Amino acid sequence: MEEKQAIELFLQTRSEESFCTLFELFYARVRRYFLLRGLETSTAEELAQNVLFIVYQKAGDVREKELFQGWLFKVAKNELLRHWRRQRSRNEIAWFEPLSDELTERLTTEMEIARNSDFAEWLRYLEPSEREIVILRFVEELNYEELAAALDIPIGTVKWRLFNAKKKLSAIITASSPDNRTRRIN
């Protein structure tokens, strides 16, 4: 089922079945968002579950179904802020049980991908607010209206922030790209 249909069906019926479909479409994306924000895999999954639980409870808060994805990532962003506040306010002692080799490899690979990719490298050059907008625009493919809803900022600010992020990165990417040939005007 297409995302738009699934969103509409869930907002209309709020049934468990429609929520399952919505979950299948969006859980991976929210989890990926948290991974790209630097969280460990297990934390990313826990927070993604929190987000989808909130979606189930509070879907009635969505005023415009076209901006559902914007609202979803706004919930995700708030969940991330809550997580960081909790982290700051307590000292954690983590006890690790030995993991199977297969699981260790899978977890390590996923965290390595999220942290050691070119994309993650580029994100390190950006301010947190710019990082957020680049992830949501280029990985999660939110449009400007959805970005404005997710970040609670005007569309003009979305465009300005995105443009500045691109300018900052362009010098770095241009210097590192092998594909640096002249293009025709589009």
Place this chain on the structure above:
Amino acid sequence: MNHGISEKEWNDYLEGQLDDESRDRVEAHMIGCLTCWTFHEQMALMNHALRRAGEEMRISLALQDEKLYDGMRGVFARIQEMEQDAAAPSQNSIQQRLSELAAVMAPMCGALTALEALRAAARVSPAHSLERVNADNWTPFLTSLTSIATVMCGETGAHLVWESGQF
């Protein structure tokens, strides 16, 4: 660098969202301005690189079915817990009501006698015991208690008990 082209216009041009007239103006300017041409090339390259990197992230961080269903089970467990908690307060409110009835009767006949009256009313009602009084058998229980209160506390006391027991 401005050259008559705002940041908003640059952004919209790169995203393919500029109106025709503005797009023609930007392109006409770039033909004669190496600085802006170079800037456009760098930004277009960066845009392309970001889109490609975003796609790579979507592919490489794709979720396996097992993890998806683990997540789904986790969320549904929470939903079930939430729904159970929502049902629980009705039993909690029964307990609260019983405490309130005991508190209403205590000044009239003493705390221990009030408690015995509640137990006696429950025994002769469909609940059979105070622990099993619930929303479904509340009315017959309250009717029994009011009858007992009529004997112990008089008509006025009984009326007070009846009114206090209404939801």
